[in-house]
Amino acid sequence: xxxxxxxxxxxxxxxxxAAVLHLSAGGRVIDSNGQLERELRKAVIGERFAExxxxxxxxxxxxxxxxxxxxxxxxxxxxxxxxxxxDVILEPKSFSVLWDADLSIVWLIEHPSDHRMxxxxxxxxxxxxxxxxxxxxxxxxxxxxxxxxxxxxxxxRALDEFAHAISHxxxxxxxxxxxxxxxxxxxxxxxxxxEPRAHMELLRTxxxxxxxMISGVLEYARSGRVRLPAEVVNTNAIxxxxxxxxxxxxxxxxxxxxxxPTLVAEAAPLRxxxxxxxxxxxxxSQRPDPHVWVSxxxxxxxxxxxxxxxGPGIPARVQDKIWMLFHTxxxxxxxxxxxxGTGVGLAIVRQLVERQGGKAWVESQExxxxxxxxxxxxxxxxxxxxxxxxxxxxxxx
Amino acid sequence: xxxxxxxxxxxxxxxxxxxxxxxxxxxxxxxxDEARDAGLDLAAIYxxxxxxxxxxxxxxxxxxxxxxxEEHLATAITQAAxxxxxxxxxxxxxxxSRKLIAACADVERxxxxxxxxxxxxxxxxxxxxxxGAAVPIDSLVAMVRRLRPDVVxxxxxxxxxxxxxxxxxxxxxxxxxxTRPLIMVGGRPFLDDPSLAERLGADLTxxxxxxxxxxxxxxxxxxx
Numbered sequence: 001x002x003x004x005x006x007x008x009x010x011x012x013x014x015x016x017x018a019a020v021l022h023l024s025a026g027g028r029v030i031d032s033n034g035q036l037e038r039e040l041r042k043a044v045i046g047e048r049f050a051e052x053x054x055x056x057x058x059x060x061x062x063x064x065x066x067x068x069x070x071x072x073x074x075x076x077x078x079x080x081x082x083x084x085x086x087d088v089i090l091e092p093k094s095f096s097v098l099w100d101a102d103l104s105i106v107w108l109i110e111h112p113s114d115h116r117m118x119x120x121x122x123x124x125x126x127x128x129x130x131x132x133x134x135x136x137x138x139x140x141x142x143x144x145x146x147x148x149x150x151x152x153x154x155x156x157r158a159l160d161e162f163a164h165a166i167s168h169x170x171x172x173x174x175x176x177x178x179x180x181x182x183x184x185x186x187x188x189x190x191x192x193x194x195e196p197r198a199h200m201e202l203l204r205t206x207x208x209x210x211x212x213m214i215s216g217v218l219e220y221a222r223s224g225r226v227r228l229p230a231e232v233v234n235t236n237a238i239x240x241x242x243x244x245x246x247x248x249x250x251x252x253x254x255x256x257x258x259x260x261p262t263l264v265a266e267a268a269p270l271r272x273x274x275x276x277x278x279x280x281x282x283x284x285s286q287r288p289d290p291h292v293w294v295s296x297x298x299x300x301x302x303x304x305x306x307x308x309x310x311g312p313g314i315p316a317r318v319q320d321k322i323w324m325l326f327h328t329x330x331x332x333x334x335x336x337x338x339x340x341g342t343g344v345g346l347a348i349v350r351q352l353v354e355r356q357g358g359k360a361w362v363e364s365q366e367x368x369x370x371x372x373x374x375x376x377x378x379x380x381x382x383x384x385x386x387x388x389x390x391x392x393x394x395x396x397x
Numbered sequence: 398x399x400x401x402x403x404x405x406x407x408x409x410x411x412x413x414x415x416x417x418x419x420x421x422x423x424x425x426x427x428x429x430d431e432a433r434d435a436g437l438d439l440a441a442i443y444x445x446x447x448x449x450x451x452x453x454x455x456x457x458x459x460x461x462x463x464x465x466x467e468e469h470l471a472t473a474i475t476q477a478a479x480x481x482x483x484x485x486x487x488x489x490x491x492x493x494s495r496k497l498i499a500a501c502a503d504v505e506r507x508x509x510x511x512x513x514x515x516x517x518x519x520x521x522x523x524x525x526x527x528x529g530a531a532v533p534i535d536s537l538v539a540m541v542r543r544l545r546p547d548v549v550x551x552x553x554x555x556x557x558x559x560x561x562x563x564x565x566x567x568x569x570x571x572x573x574x575x576t577r578p579l580i581m582v583g584g585r586p587f588l589d590d591p592s593l594a595e596r597l598g599a600d601l602t603x604x605x606x607x608x609x610x611x612x613x614x615x616x617x618x619x620x621x
Binding site for chain 2: 056058080082088089094121124131133139140
């Protein structure tokens with residue numbers, strides 16, 4: 001049958017929002033409603049339809065569809081095709097392929113696509129890709145942080161070991177200095193008088209002070225390292241233990257509020273913090289009848305402990321510095337009767353409290369005493385009495 | 398769950414293909430988790446499960462057994478499954494010295510292959526930047542100028558996109574001259590005809606993502 005005898009498409013199909021074509025049995029385009037011309041920017045009538053599809057992806061598929069139509073006489077099938085011409089390649093189109101056996105022609109009717117759906121699909125694809133990028137960035141960042149955390153922990157451990165080794169090694173020559181000083185004193189006996197004798201005493205004091213500082217470094221390093229299982233702790237009992245340990249003279253009054261909390265906590269660091277704060281309050285009172293008050297408030301997520309004294313107070317300008325290692329307001333405390341002026345106590349307090357996730361601070365005015373506060377966070381249920389879980393908590397941040 | 402005496406991707410592949418064919422995201426994820434548990438590493442899953450499954454999805458479309466919508470869904474599920482497998486495999490060990498930028502020449506989204514390459518290079522300690530599909534040539538050149546990568550990897554899934562790929566390569570060569578990065582190309586057209594890479598102005602091509610990782614490892618030294 002001659003191709004020219006085939007009827008043309010109705011003119012109204014030009015308004016159809018998708019391609020309508022009819023092809024000869026041999027696959028040549030006989031008529032088109034003009035849609036495909038607009039998209040491919042070329043004339044298609046007279047072309048073999050196989051030449052305007054992407055052969056690589058759809059060539060065989062098209063041949064099979066065409067063969068099935070003409071040989072089996074199947075009335076209709078659906079087929080998705082990528083149309084292309086040179087550099088122009090169109091998005092895949094879905095066609096109904098209708099075989100008109102009487103006329104030996106094939107009708108191709110594109111299923112009109114909803115452009116809004118296309119836009120949505122494209123945006124979903126883009127968002128999907130962005131999400132995949134973001135997810136990988138997150139994974140990489142998380143891995144980097146885990147690495148940084150491991151590095152930090154390693155360097156902390158190294159620092160602890162360093163402090164331990166240094167302190168240990170420093171003690172030996174210091175012992176020798178102390179020994180030589182003692183031998184010189186013994187050898188000289190009654191000959192040692194006046195200024196040399198005073199210098200010798202200062203030497204001994206300074207050696208003692210240095211020994212205390214070295215012990216302080218050790219203690220500080222250790223306080224940051226050791227983690228113990230949490231247990232049920234009665235703070236009133238702890239305060240009593242602390243008072244027994246300090247064994248203050250009768251002139252000292254220590255008042256603990258009767259309702260100090262019973263909580264789940266590591267007992268040793270809590271005891272150490274209270275020991276250092278109450279000890280400091282007595283040591284630095286500069287009065288014959290020091291008074292110390294211990295109390296606590298429940299803030300909901302933590303306990304706010306406070307240790308108040310009626311001592312000389314701390315000048316505002318140094319309130320930040322007192323927490324630093326080896327910073328003390330009275331470095332010569334050993335000379336006027338105090339037993340520890342090394343400036344380690346508050347550094348340890350802060351380190352122990354911060355290890356628990358809390359914080360420590362002071363409120364004070366010169367001449368009006370000081371109140372040292374520390375926040376001790378409450379532990380969540382899963383951590384109660386479980387040392388491993390408590391240790392794990394530090395890694396979860 | 399099947400117990401794999403020796404980790405073999407084939408059985409996971411068949412199950413995975415079934416899952417993405419029917420658009421079952423959860424089942425697909427579960428199969429990949431099982432493959433990981435059975436001891437398959439990321440490269441084995443990428444090349445033994447994802448890659449053949451998506452190629453098969455493409456063939457099913459060519460055979461008129463699958464619609465484009467179903468193909469897109471299968472690809473999207475695979476993108477997510479890849480991210481999931483990557484997350485479980487990734488450990489930070491970048492040396493920070495070897496950098497790669499990846500981009501698709503396609504206006505469509507056949508980007509899984511490049512994504513595989515980037516993920517596998519990440520695991521080798523590379524720093525990769527994946528720009529995605531249909532990146533404007535100007536933006537690509539600007540990015541290359543700024544990041545100064547050792548390698549730019551470009552892919553084209555269909556031959557009609559090759560002219561665009563050639564234009565991308567020419568733009569990088571023009572803009573950076575002797576200081577230009579190594580240019581690698583990949584995609585289906587290069588599987589059939591590897592010599593195409595050189596004709597388009599690229600330095601090298603590879604048959605799959607692990608080949609590409611090996612080749613780049615040989616060509617780009619750690620310390621520059």
